Amino acid sequence: MSTMAILISLLLLMFLAYRGVTVLILAPLMAALAVLLSGAATDIMPTYTQLFMKELGAYLIKFFPLFILGALFGKLVADSGAAHTIADWFMHRLGRRHAILTVVLACALLTYGGVSLFVVAFAVYPIGAAIFRESGTPKRYMPAAIALGAFTFTMTALPGAPSIQNAIPTAYLGTTTFAAPGLGIIASIVMLWMGTWILQSRARKAMANGEGYGPHDDELPSNEGVKRPGLLVALLPIIVVIGLNAAFSYWILPSLDLSVLREERFGNIDPQSVIGLWSVLLALMCAIVFVILLNWRRWENLTVTINKGTIGALLPIFNTASEVAYGAVIAGMAGFAVIKDTILNVSPDHPLISAVLSMNVLAGITGSSSGGLSIAFRTLGSDYLRMIEAAGISPDLFHRVATIAAGGLDTLPHSGAVITLLAICNLTHRQSYPQIFMMTTVVPMTALLVVMVLGSTFGSF
Known part of the structure; x- marks a missing residue:
């Protein structure tokens, strides 16, 4: 239930953000919807005042x-x-x-x-x-x-x-x-x-x-x-x-x-x-x-x-802070732990493939490349090192693959960086997001494929 609640909330957030609805309203509403759909209706106000606003304030402070x-x-x-x-x-x-x-x-x-x-x-x-x-x-x-x-x-x-x-x-x-x-x-x-x-x-x-x-x-x-x-x-x-x-x-x-x-x-x-x-x-x-x-x-x-x-x-700072606060609410839900464990254990015998999948999905959910990297390495950093040693893969190669991968789905429509960029340029998702998606997702993933092929063939260099 909690996992489905997160997915519904995330999809609605991306859809409505693309339609031009301000994230200042969307972020707290979609966070509340995720909590409601997970069956914890009584947690909505505590989540908003004690978690959402706390994380928003922490981002502003920094x-x-x-x-x-x-x-x-x-x-x-x-x-x-x-x-x-x-x-x-x-x-x-x-x-x-x-x-x-x-x-x-x-x-x-x-x-x-x-x-x-x-x-x-x-x-x-x-x-x-x-x-x-x-x-x-x-x-x-x-x-x-x-x-x-x-x-x-x-x-x-x-x-x-x-x-x-x-x-x-x-x-x-x-x-x-x-x-x-x-x-x-x-x-x-x-x-x-x-x-x-x-x-x-x-x-x-x-x-x-x-x-x-x-x-x-x-x-x-x-x-x-x-x-x-x-x-x-x-x-x-x-x-x-x-x-x-x-x-x-x-x-x-x-x-x-x-x-x-x-x-x-x-x-x-x-x-x-x-x-x-x-x-x-x-x-x-x-x-x-x-x-x-x-x-x-x-x-x-x-x-x-x-x-x-x-x-x-x-406007840019409050847009970004609201998005970060939404991510904090989602990361604290039980369903997020299920999603995280599932993606981090996909293809455990192929560390590079596992890294690409985990970094992209986690960055997509959090709307942040650094957020996706942090969660993945904090959770399975030692396991990744063991896996690449067993597979004979250079840590340098894994480093570069993981980093580029985290820069793939991190710029979905709800991304704080995307929302801030559009606010600075005074444009909307509908006007400019298709081009942004091509530059920040399709192009990096193409380059990542080239790196994986070359790295798998010739090793790290």
Whole structure:
């Protein structure tokens, strides 16, 4: 009963989210429906106030500053004229025919540099909107272009990627984030080439049929009468974010004595667990101050820019937090344990197949690649290691397969990342989700198949 309740709730959540119903209402309602259908009607209110809202609040506590700073940084980059400068430069170098590739490469550069995918979406959106509008490319393809650059190969495949997805397996398999570098690079090339080719082909067909950017003229500042910055000045804030994020992550913060975090008043936590988040926050703070001072004479109304940028973060953060809270409710139900045990024990004699199935299903249910990876490795991490040793499979190969697999079904319609991306772009599931699904599910799964074939034939490399 509980398992069926979860499936009904999940399917309804995806269907209604695709139809455009806000997840702010859907998430608590579908969580309550799952509890009701499982036969625990009296648990609905305790689940809502003591579990759903608690998890929603916990997400806000951890990531609210990241969303605020990311949105503000992106708005400042747009209103300073930097977005138009960068757009013009790329348009002249790559041409109008490569607007999609421009956005993909910009996102890939930022995420591989360690910038959070949410921050990347905020920062690249104004640049992408300018490029798409200048070239007449339909805007509905922009979320898919951002997702291809930020949610796929730089998150799960490129060796050394500083993503949480690439880091989770290391604690269980004894690998590093550079596991199976050759296979990771091949998978990245497949995703980049295949995804860009599909998106550009579809966009060109739409443009040939007379479709343009669309009625979104009020989304970006025109910057008429404002002297745009030169290319170096326009790029410097982004370079500052990447450089300072790396500096804080690998040198500055690790060199400090952060033992105070082990005191009870600060939660008695491992300092290493917050360095990554602190690094991004500090880098964004510095970059925000930097871009304001760098463009001091270009602001028409700095107060308005700051207010709009800050307020623009509210809907994305609450959408994502609500989705996380829904996942927490589902994960606490008895039926979820049944689903988890079933999928984790499929094809136990073939660890790679088992990993692909388990990572995809768990990521799909939770709407999160890191969530799926965490559940799978926390539950069967030691068993996976034993299985691959018995089968003679390299831990590095297993690491890369598991990580790419978790980036498959993690972007179903109820995914917090998808909902946030669409909110940032001011588009709906109906307008853009088919393209997002193709870029973040079909393309990565194709690359995963290539990795599995090569890995099974030649081993890890």
